Amino acid sequence: MSKRILIIDDDEAVRRSFISALEDSKFQVDTAESGEEGLQMKKDAEYNLIFLDLKMPGMNGVETLREIRKTDKEVPVYIFTAFHKEFFDQLRIVEEQGLNFEVIKKPVGSDLIVTLTKLILGQHEETKEASHV
């Protein structure tokens, strides 16, 4: 079964850019246009990697991450954001709560999407293979 990636962003252009960047990969890419929709999809399916926008109307990235971590402490979550203090101040709150996340700089280029995704999901595959030896 192919590994699944969930993209949560209210901007359709960003969602399309991820789909386009990963269309030739072996991974299944699903998208959600809000934190609420993303959480529902996460309940309905198992994801191996989540890309999450920080600034969204309704439930923002921080609130969405907090909900994700209530049920899943392991799935890698990359939050995309501009690298500015005002945005990092929001992330500091979840850092203080001890919630794991990584960050990726906006705008995200297709090369970085592909590299990062293969690195994260590829490495997990290698780890599993190694554990069988």
Place this chain on the structure above:
Amino acid sequence: MYEFRLYLYISGKTANSVAVACNLKLLLDKKLKNQYSLEVVNLLDNPQRAQEDNILATPTLVKASPPPKRKIIGDFSNEEKVLSGLGLTEEERTEK
């Protein structure tokens, strides 16, 4: 004076980030012994510095010196990939 100057950019002092830093330090201690310095940089505290170093994602390891400057992104659990990415394999070090 250390031969290799390295920076590790992390996103907050979370359990994952601490684990990444510890694993990396074990690898560097084994391979570079006392020839390196590793500075752990919390991206959330240093956005300007991350801009200057052109950091695109976390965690990122930067070899600041000796030149050429190199960067690798990942969890650094694969020893060979880390050393190769930094240009620090035995072969590359012997060539210099």
